[in-house]
Every structure is written in structure tokens, then in C-alpha cells.
Amino acid sequence: MTLELQSVEKIYEMNSVGVHALRGVSFGIDENEYVAIMGPSGSGKSTLMNIIGCLDVPTSGTYLLDGSDVGSLGEDQLAEIRNEKIGFVFQTFNLLGRSDVFHNVELPLIYAGMRPARRKKLAEEAIDRVGLADRMKHRPNELSGGQRQRVAIARALVNRPTILLADEPTGNLDSATGAEIMEVFDALHKEGNTILLVTHEDNIASHAHREIRLFDGQIASDSFESEAA
Amino acid sequence: MSRIHASVEAFRIAVAALRANKARGILTTLGIIIGIVAVVTTMTAANGLANSFRESVSVLGTDVLYVSRIPWMFQGRFFQFRNRPNLSLKDSEKLARQLGTGVAVNPTDDTRRPVKYLSEVIENATVIGTTHKHMLVSSAVPEYGRFLTEHDVEFKRHVCVIGTTMHERLFGPVDPINKKIKIGRADFRVIGVMEKQGSAGTFGGPDFDSQVFVPVTTFVREFGGLHRSFDFAVKAPSSVDVADFEYEVVGEMRKIRRLHPSEEDNFAINKMDSLVEAFNNVMGVVLMIGIAITGISLFVGGVGVMNIMFVSVTERTGEIGIRKAIGAKRRAILQQFLLESSMICLVGGAIGVALSFGVAAAIDRFLLPASVSLPIVIIALTVSIAVGVISGFIPAWRASRLNPIDALHYE
Numbered sequence: 001m002t003l004e005l006q007s008v009e010k011i012y013e014m015n016s017v018g019v020h021a022l023r024g025v026s027f028g029i030d031e032n033e034y035v036a037i038m039g040p041s042g043s044g045k046s047t048l049m050n051i052i053g054c055l056d057v058p059t060s061g062t063y064l065l066d067g068s069d070v071g072s073l074g075e076d077q078l079a080e081i082r083n084e085k086i087g088f089v090f091q092t093f094n095l096l097g098r099s100d101v102f103h104n105v106e107l108p109l110i111y112a113g114m115r116p117a118r119r120k121k122l123a124e125e126a127i128d129r130v131g132l133a134d135r136m137k138h139r140p141n142e143l144s145g146g147q148r149q150r151v152a153i154a155r156a157l158v159n160r161p162t163i164l165l166a167d168e169p170t171g172n173l174d175s176a177t178g179a180e181i182m183e184v185f186d187a188l189h190k191e192g193n194t195i196l197l198v199t200h201e202d203n204i205a206s207h208a209h210r211e212i213r214l215f216d217g218q219i220a221s222d223s224f225e226s227e228a229a
Numbered sequence: 230m231s232r233i234h235a236s237v238e239a240f241r242i243a244v245a246a247l248r249a250n251k252a253r254g255i256l257t258t259l260g261i262i263i264g265i266v267a268v269v270t271t272m273t274a275a276n277g278l279a280n281s282f283r284e285s286v287s288v289l290g291t292d293v294l295y296v297s298r299i300p301w302m303f304q305g306r307f308f309q310f311r312n313r314p315n316l317s318l319k320d321s322e323k324l325a326r327q328l329g330t331g332v333a334v335n336p337t338d339d340t341r342r343p344v345k346y347l348s349e350v351i352e353n354a355t356v357i358g359t360t361h362k363h364m365l366v367s368s369a370v371p372e373y374g375r376f377l378t379e380h381d382v383e384f385k386r387h388v389c390v391i392g393t394t395m396h397e398r399l400f401g402p403v404d405p406i407n408k409k410i411k412i413g414r415a416d417f418r419v420i421g422v423m424e425k426q427g428s429a430g431t432f433g434g435p436d437f438d439s440q441v442f443v444p445v446t447t448f449v450r451e452f453g454g455l456h457r458s459f460d461f462a463v464k465a466p467s468s469v470d471v472a473d474f475e476y477e478v479v480g481e482m483r484k485i486r487r488l489h490p491s492e493e494d495n496f497a498i499n500k501m502d503s504l505v506e507a508f509n510n511v512m513g514v515v516l517m518i519g520i521a522i523t524g525i526s527l528f529v530g531g532v533g534v535m536n537i538m539f540v541s542v543t544e545r546t547g548e549i550g551i552r553k554a555i556g557a558k559r560r561a562i563l564q565q566f567l568l569e570s571s572m573i574c575l576v577g578g579a580i581g582v583a584l585s586f587g588v589a590a591a592i593d594r595f596l597l598p599a600s601v602s603l604p605i606v607i608i609a610l611t612v613s614i615a616v617g618v619i620s621g622f623i624p625a626w627r628a629s630r631l632n633p634i635d636a637l638h639y640e
Contacts, residue, residue: 055554055634075559079556079557090637094637096548110234110238115234
């Protein structure tokens with residue numbers, strides 16, 4: 001099992017009132033799965049995504065990533081895990097505006113402490129993989145929305161992550177460009193990557209092979225379990 | 230290994246951030262620039278002052294004691310000393326006899342008189358009555374011509390030896406040897422010109438180069454001697470410890486003065502050391518004031534940098550979030566902002582040092598010999614980096630502690 005959540009709960013303290021964002025969520029994802037997490041806003045999607053992405057830790061329950069418990073790690077250890085095992089793709093691209101495409105993609109490898117020569121090779125491969133080899137020295141503001149998201153995908157791929165986490169990856173794109181981006185994800189899945197999409201759009205979710213629907217901090221349905229049943 | 234790469238990245242970010250905000254950075258560093266100019270100028274001026282002091286003091290030598298009526302540094306106790314008996318030329322002869330051969334005792338006194346050659350006049354020139362032993366107690370030698378001899382002193386000859394500045398001002402290009410000049414109302418023949426000795430005159434000390442030396446006997450005859458008190462320069466023989474020698478001189482002087490053991494000395498022993506000590510005290514105060522002014526401007530500059538770093542951290546909260554999300558540790562973020570603030574200050578420091586070269590050149594031209602030395606530059610740049618690290622620390626610490634989720638969603 002690539003990742004496994006067991007009765008994960010998350011409670012936020014807000015003005016001394018506990019907000020129950022996740023109320024006991026359990027599921028596992030295997031290697032090379034293509035999963036969509038769906039649900040209305042306030043259902044706990046973002047919280048779940050943050051926990052899976054090691055940006056946050058559960059209040060209770062366990063989260064195993066590649067077999068090791070990451071729920072009790074400190075901030076710097078979580079940063080290390082994110083660096084090695086997680087590839088993020090955000091709705092708002094989240095690229096560094098002052099840096100060119102190459103440097104944006106190379107950045108995770110810098111924080112991993114990799115040598116420049118090897119960094120260059122891997123970053124160029126990743127950029128080539130998303131079809132932007134001729135845009136290497138361009139800055140994000142010189143690129144279209146679709147191209148920016150491709151850069152973000154290249155950055156997410158460059159460290160060969162255990163899981164690719166995409167949070168509304170087409171949310172800021174028109175439908176044609178969004179479809180192109182989804183083709184990229186489909187192809188990456190075919191190449192053996194494990195992908196987790198967070199979305200509220202059915203047509204995006206339909207690219208995935210498994211749908212987990214959240215409601216009020218709990219799993220309302222999981223297509224994998226219903227198939228199994 | 231990974232730290233080195235992270236450092237290179239941090240350096241790159243800092244440079245990019247500075248280039249993106251050039252005007253802001255320069256304005257921010259104004260306080261640092263002023264502070265560093267203050268540091269460098271203070272230290273350079275102090276160095277120059279100390280050097281020119283040392284130069285002029287070295288002429289006199291540290292193995293020479295000066296027996297005088299009044300100590301050089303009497304700090305407000307003048308009335309205590311004013312009734313002491315004078316030291317006469319007779320006393321000087323007695324002291325020389327009692328200390329024995331091998332010890333040079335040179336009586337001197339000075340006065341101020343106008344010195345005139347043809348139509349050129351120097352008002353208020355320092356006239357020094359001395360003897361041929363001046364050469365033994367001082368390192369000064371004539372550049373050409375000769376110094377006073379025993380015969381000049383014995384026969385009260387009207388001859389004189391002038392300093393280089395006096396030579397230039399009175400004679401210009403004319404050879405002064407054997408020319409007649411008027412000192413006060415008396416005629417003197419120039420027999421020599423002293424070597425240039427450098428001047429302590431810039432801070433109120435004697436200007437050795439505009440003095441004129443005459444035989445002390447002639448001096449007494451022409452400028453009055455009955456009510457004068459002479460200074461005796463006494464040079465310790467090289468085989469004797471200066472401190473022991475001082476006791477001996479004190480003992481002999483007490484005999485000459487016929488002092489009872491219960492009476493205090495009614496003369497003073499002056500040494501270069503006491504002059505140096507007094508100078509160092511003054512320098513200490515000057516330096517303290519300089520450091521205080523410098524400290525204040527650097528503090529103000531530091532607060533400015535801290536302020537701008539808070540702005541920088543806030544502006545780049547989103548960037549911090551991205552970096553953290555893809556694996557930057559707290560240390561990497563801390564380093565990034567510390568480097569940025571130190572580089573702002575280093576740029577300020579470098580501008581300050583550059584300006585200081587100009588200020589030092591002006592001081593050198595108009596006040597006293599001064600030049601910016603490498604150690605001072607290194608100190609100034611180190612101080613500016615330190616200010617950067619200190620003032621950048623709190624903003625950088627805050628940046629490093631930001632929650633990645635909050636930072637990512639910061640608008």
C-alpha cells in the first residue's frame with residue numbers, strides 16, 4: 001500500500017471552538033492508482049489533501065506513507081518527506097514569478113541537496129516531459145495558463161514522487177486547456193505514477209479510476225469499495 | 230552537501246531580491262552608510278592623529294627625562310606648582326657634575342619672538358635656547374650646515390639653527406647659511422637648517438619645523454634669564470634602566486634643592502611616557518564619542534533594515550509557502566532572509582567605505598595625515614554584515630516559522 005489512512009481526525013481550534021474538519025477517515029491507495037477526491041466545499045477535501053501532502057498532521061488516527069507513520073513528525077521532517085515523496089500541483093500554479101521555468105522545476109532538487117549537473121539533467125527531462133523544452137528560460141508571466149500548469153507538473157514530477165497530488169489543477173484554466181492538462185495526467189498515470197486529484201468537477205473526476213466522495217468530514221462513498229463489494 | 234546547495238540558492242534569491250528592489254534597498258541602507266562613514270572616518274582620523282603624535286614624540290626619545298619646575302600634565306593643579314623655585318643654568322651644571330660623565334644634561338628654555346629676514350617676518354616664532362648637547366638628547370639633526378657647538382654656547386655667539394618650515398617661509402629658495410636674521414631685536418647668523426621632523430602642531434603640540442635654536446647663553450643675554458626656569462633634558466646612559474635612573478636624578482635634584490627628607494619634591498620629572506599616556510587618555514575619549522555616534526547611526530540603520538525585512542517577508546509570504554511546500558526546511562528560509570538583510574547592509578557598508586575614502590582624503594588634505602587602512606575596511610564591512618544579521622534575524626525567524634498552508638493561501 002502506497003499510503004494508508006486509519007480513522008484520521010482533524011480538529012481545528014478556532015476561537016476556542018473545535019471545528020471537526022475530518023471525522024474518522026480511513027482508506028488506502030495502492031501504487032499506480034488514479035484517484036479523485038470529491039465533495040462540496042466544507043466537506044474536508046482541503047484538510048485531507050493537506051494531511052496526505054504532509055503539510056499538516058492529523059489530530060488523531062494514523063497516516064502511513066510508504067509504510068512509515070508520518071503523523072507525529074516535526075516540521076522539518078515533514079518538509080523532507082514533502083521534498084522526497086510528494087509532488088504538488090496547485091490550482092493557482094504557485095510558481096516563483098521571478099525565476100525562469102528551469103529554476104522553478106529545479107527547486108525541489110536544490111532543497112534535496114542534489115549536485116548541479118544531476119539537477120540540470122533531471123529538470124530538463126521533466127520540462128521536456130511536459131513539452132516545454134523550448135521555454136526553459138522563460139518566466140511564468142511570459143507563459144499561458146496551460147503552460148504554467150505544465151511547469152508546475154514538471155516541478156511536481158522532477159523528484160520522482162511517490163504520489164502526485166493535484167488540487168483543482170484545472171480550476172484556473174479554460175475547458176480546452178483544462179482538457180490538455182488532464183491528458184498530461186492521464187499519460188503520467190499510464191507511465192506508472194500514482195495520482196490523487198482533488199476536484200469538485202465531475203468531468204475532471206471522471207479521468208480517475210476511483211472516486212472518493214467526502215461529506216461533512218467523512219467518506220460518503222468510495223467507488224473502489226463499492227466495486228469490491 | 231545539501232546545506233551548500235541551499236546556501237547557493239539562498240544567495241541567488243538574495244541577489245534577485247536586491248536587484249528587484251534597488252531603490253528601496255539603497256534608501257534603507259542610508260543609515261548604515263552614514264554609520265559606516267562615521268566608523269571609518271573616526272578610526273582613520275584617530276589613526277592619523279596617533280601616527281602624527283607618535284612621529285613627533287619619537288624625535289624626543291623615551292630614554293630622556295625632563296626635569297622641570299612644573300609637570301607637563303598638571304590638570305588644574307597649577308597653583309600648587311607656581312611658587313616652586315626656578316631651575317637655573319647653575320642647577321643644570323650641578324646636576325651634570327653630580328650625575329657624572331656619560332650622562333648628558335641639556336638645559337633649554339623657549340620664548341616667542343618675531344623672526345625677520347629682510348622684509349619677511351614670522352611673528353611669534355618659537356625661539357629655543359639650548360646647547361650642543363641637544364644633539365645627544367634628541368634624534369634631530371641638521372639637514373645642512375651645522376648645529377650649535379660648545380664654543381657657540383661658551384662665547385655666547387649670535388648664531389642660530391632654523392627649522393625647515395622657517396627656512397621656507399623666510400628664505401624661499403635662497404641659501405640661508407651665513408645670512409643674518411633678526412630674532413627680537415638681536416642679529417643672529419644662520420649656521421644650519423634642521424631636518425624635517427613632522428609636525429604635532431595640528432592638535433596643539435609643538436611644530437618642530439618652525440622653531441629656531443640659539444645658544445642658551447645668548448638666549449639668556451638677549452631675552453632675559455634671571456626669572457627664567459629651564460627644563461633639563463637628561464638622557465639615561467644606555468646601560469642603565471630608565472626607572473632606576475629616574476630615582477638617581479630625583480636624588481641628585483633633591484640635593485641641589487637642599488630638600489629635607491620630609492619635604493616633597495619641588496621640581497617635576499617629565500617623561501615621554503606621561504605625554505603618551507595623556508594622549509592615549511584623550512584618544513580614548515575621542516574614540517568613545519566616535520563609537521557612540523557610530524553606534525547610534527548603525528542602530529537607526531539596523532532598525533530601518535529590520536523594517537524593510539518585515540515588509541519583504543510579508544510581500545513574499547506566498548513564495549515562502551511554495552518553497553516550504555516543495556521541501557524547504559526552516560533553516561533554508563531563515564538563511565535566505567538573513568542573507569538578504571546582510572547583503573543589504575553589506576552594500577550599504579561598501580558604499581559607506583567608498584565615501585569614507587573621500588572623507589579621509591579631505592582630512593588628509595586639510596587636517597592631518599590620514600588614510601583608510603585595510604584593517605579598517607575589513608572591520609567596517611564586518612560590522613555592516615553583523616548589523617544585517619542582527620536586524621534581519623527577527624523577520625527571518627518569523628518567515629522560517631510560517632505555517633506552509635497559511636503561507637500558500639496568503640493573498
